[in-house]
Amino acid sequence: MKALIRTAAALAAASLLAGCQVLNAPPQVDVAEPTTAMPVAQPAPAVNNGAIFQSAQYRPLFEDHRARLVGDTLTVQIVEKVSASQKSTSSIDKSGELSGGVTALPLVKSNSFGRASVAGTSSNTFSGKGSTENTNNFSGTITATVTGVLPNGHLLIAGEKQIGVNHNVDVLRFSGQVDPRAIQPGNTVPSAQIANVRIEHRGRGAQAEAQGIGWLARFFLNVLPI
Structure with a gap:
């Protein structure tokens, strides 16, 4: 029984070491084998004209x-x-004002309109900036x-x-x-x-x-x- 436990422990240790080696395995360089022929394009059929000069192989x-x-x-x-860069800037500014009042009406005393007035203001402001830059x-x-x-x-x-x-x-x-x-x-x-x-x-x-x-x-x- 003890021998069996020792054998199992040895196998587990060997598996653990192998797993560590796989996790830390160095990447391989794809080296071309000397016997592997490089694919080349098929040359154009030579014209059998009996001349020494051949344009397909002329140097x-x-x-x-x-x-x-x-x-x-x-x-x-x-x-x-x-290298490329782009910049943009935009701004909007708008404002308005409104006011009004009542001073007199027929058959109504003028001092009755001491608070009969209206006023209002509006404002809108926008500002934006952007820039992009890329260099390689x-x-x-x-x-x-x-x-x-x-x-x-x-x-x-x-x-x-x-x-x-x-x-x-x-x-x-x-x-x-x-x-x-x-x-x-x-x-x-x-x-x-x-x-x-x-x-x-x-x-x-x-x-x-x-x-x-x-x-x-x-x-x-x-x-x-x-």
Whole structure:
């Protein structure tokens, strides 16, 4: 009987330790396996014209390397600054005054109207002010891969960067549409010259969880009237 109790106690302790490890498990970095092939767009069928020059794979010989084909890479300099402000002021001031009295009537003595008077005043004042301000500043660098080429020559790019340190993982994702004429020497392009930009910068781990609201507090925030 004692052996059975000891075995049950050992199993309970092992389960408790495993539960603590699960609750404090470090987030994993999504590392791409070396054997996993990157999906690439199917190239256009080559014309069997017997020529050495092929426009689909043409790269100028005397030119700095620039991304132009699916699978090429280019460096994006993320410089995003957005600032907006709005202010409004309104005021209303209205006042009025009314007075009247009776001094005499036929067949009535004049001294009988000593208190026969009426007066009234009204006043309405309103004042309101409002202001809104929003500032966003984001800077960084990421190398993206060309995932597609549009008929007009514009490049569709996408890139992702994940950095894991201890119990925290920093994830940066970027995608957009690049005009090849905006690519600068060194195969770089500023994000301000990229269309349809999508930037995501999030964290996974203890720091990200500390900035969130617990599910119970979120429930009460949703049901409370104030």
